[in-house]
Amino acid sequence: MTEPWWTPERLAARLPALDTRSRLLKALRARFEAWGFAEVETPILQVCPGMEPHLRVFDTLLEDAFGQNRAPRFLHTSPEFAMKKLLVGGLPKIFQFARVFRNGETSDTHHPEFTMLEWYRAGADYTRLMDDCAALLAEAAATSGRDAVSFRGVSCALAAELERLSVPEAFARFAGIDLMAALADQDAAEPDPQPLAAEARRIGISVSPSDRWEDVFFKVMLDRVEPRLGAGRPMVLHDYPACQAALSRRKPGEPRLAERFELYVAGVELANGFSELTDAAEQERRFRADAALKRRLYATEVPIDRDFLDALAFGMPESAGIALGFDRLAMLCCGADRIEDVLWAPVR
Numbered sequence: 001m002t003e004p005w006w007t008p009e010r011l012a013a014r015l016p017a018l019d020t021r022s023r024l025l026k027a028l029r030a031r032f033e034a035w036g037f038a039e040v041e042t043p044i045l046q047v048c049p050g051m052e053p054h055l056r057v058f059d060t061l062l063e064d065a066f067g068q069n070r071a072p073r074f075l076h077t078s079p080e081f082a083m084k085k086l087l088v089g090g091l092p093k094i095f096q097f098a099r100v101f102r103n104g105e106t107s108d109t110h111h112p113e114f115t116m117l118e119w120y121r122a123g124a125d126y127t128r129l130m131d132d133c134a135a136l137l138a139e140a141a142a143t144s145g146r147d148a149v150s151f152r153g154v155s156c157a158l159a160a161e162l163e164r165l166s167v168p169e170a171f172a173r174f175a176g177i178d179l180m181a182a183l184a185d186q187d188a189a190e191p192d193p194q195p196l197a198a199e200a201r202r203i204g205i206s207v208s209p210s211d212r213w214e215d216v217f218f219k220v221m222l223d224r225v226e227p228r229l230g231a232g233r234p235m236v237l238h239d240y241p242a243c244q245a246a247l248s249r250r251k252p253g254e255p256r257l258a259e260r261f262e263l264y265v266a267g268v269e270l271a272n273g274f275s276e277l278t279d280a281a282e283q284e285r286r287f288r289a290d291a292a293l294k295r296r297l298y299a300t301e302v303p304i305d306r307d308f309l310d311a312l313a314f315g316m317p318e319s320a321g322i323a324l325g326f327d328r329l330a331m332l333c334c335g336a337d338r339i340e341d342v343l344w345a346p347v348r
Contacts, residue, residue: 005346017334017342020144024330025097027143028117028136037093037119042082044099048305049074050081051287052246053294056103057302074302075101078323079118080247081308084276087122087319088311095119097326108338109268109328112347117329120321125275126248126259129322130236133263133271134162136324137234144333149266151332156266158333160233167240167257175203175224182213183241183256190214191243213243230264237262247283248274263324270329273322280312 003010032039049057058075076082079098086094100116121128141147141158148157171179182196193213200207200216205223207216229235238261242250245258259275277283287304295301330342340346 002348005340005348014341017330017336018344020334021330021342024140024143024333025326027139028326029097031136031139032095032119035093037095038091040083040086040091040094040096042079042086042096042098044075044101045073046076046081046305047073047307048081048303049101050077051290051302051304052077053290053297056105058101058103072303077102078116080321080323081305083118083120084316084319084321085308085311087120088314088316092122092317093120109331111327111339111343114339115326117324117326118322120276120319122317122319124320125318126238126261126273126320126322129273129320130162130164130238130261130263132322133236133273133324134234137265140329140333146333146335149332149335151266151268154227154231154267156230157233158265163233163235164238165235166238170225170229170237171220174228175199175220177203177220179241180256183243191241196220217241217244226264226269227267230266230268235264237264245277245286246274247277247286249277249279265329265332268328268332269325271322271324274320276316276319276321278312278316278318280309283312284309 005011029039045060045062055077057077060073060075061070062073063070078100079096083094083096096118098116098118099113101113102110103112105112119132138159146158148155150156165173168179171177177196177199179196182199183191184195191213193211193216196213196216197207197211200220203224205219207219211219229237238259239251239254239257240260242256242258245260248258248260251257251259261273262269263271263273284304291301291304327339327342331339334342336342
């Protein structure tokens with residue numbers, strides 16, 4: 001049986017890390033306030049928790065005072081939909097330290113309930129968010145007193161200039177694969193997996209005849225690319241295949257790619273940012289494709305947030321948004337091996 005987390009000895013062992021976590025939260029909040037952002041709070045209970053097909057969610061029922069008029073609700077996986085509605089309402093710069101929930105996620109770098117730092121800028125694109133990330137990492141280094149962090153043998157200078165590498169460039173550099181050649185059909189929601197599968201086999205990665213394009217992509221990504229990211233200095237991995245655009249817009253001049261990026265430090269993925277898609281019809285098409293995939297793979301589904309689509313149609317401004325895993329950043333800044341080491345109380 002696992003020893004309780006609340007014993008005086010175990011709590012005392014975590015207190016230095018928890019102190020760093022608290023100071024880091026205050027420093028990042030102060031940075032956003034200095035930038036002129038409004039801090040917002042949005043409901044955890046939502047009609048739709050998020051449409052990402054591979055995320056497992058927590059569900060419940062919303063009842064009136066008499067236990068009637070029950071309506072299904074979910075614990076959100078991100079405050080994204082609600083925050084974008086605030087952009088539509090006219091707020092230009094917003095941020096939130098949100099508690100978010102993802103079922104079936106427990107590991108050294110995952111926890112079923114965690115803190116997401118999410119922020120949005122109207123009138124900006126994803127390159128502006130990359131600059132934000134660089135400034136926040138420098139703030140984290142100054143606050144924690146750690147110029148360099150490491151995780152599982154990979155070290156990174158937090159405040160160093162960001163390295164910016166596109167996904168096709170990363171596949172060429174670390175796996176020797178021409179990813180764009182495997183994306184010949186720019187309009188395919190699910191590209192033909194065979195060209196990429198052949199390249200994966202060529203470099204010694206096992207693939208199955210039943211693997212989808214996305215499956216092959218992530219096998220290469222996890223085996224050859226991701227372990228090399230954020231070594232020495234932080235890395236922004238940008239311009240993902242359009243079939244993995246999620247809520248980001250396609251890249252002007254190259255419709256096979258989307259304006260999405262992820263931030264890596266010491267091999268750990270910290271953040272996922274977009275130039276936001278504002279086309280309600282295109283977003284609904286993507287949501288329906290995500291819902292169909294979730295039904296096919298997991299025999300489950302969540303409802304589409306029609307109110308969110310109505311907000312997009314009403315007129316969401318051109319904007320950029322990003323979600324950063326605050327617990328992971330705190331873990332790195334504390335030199336901790338597990339997310340649980342920087343939580344006041346873990347979910348058990």
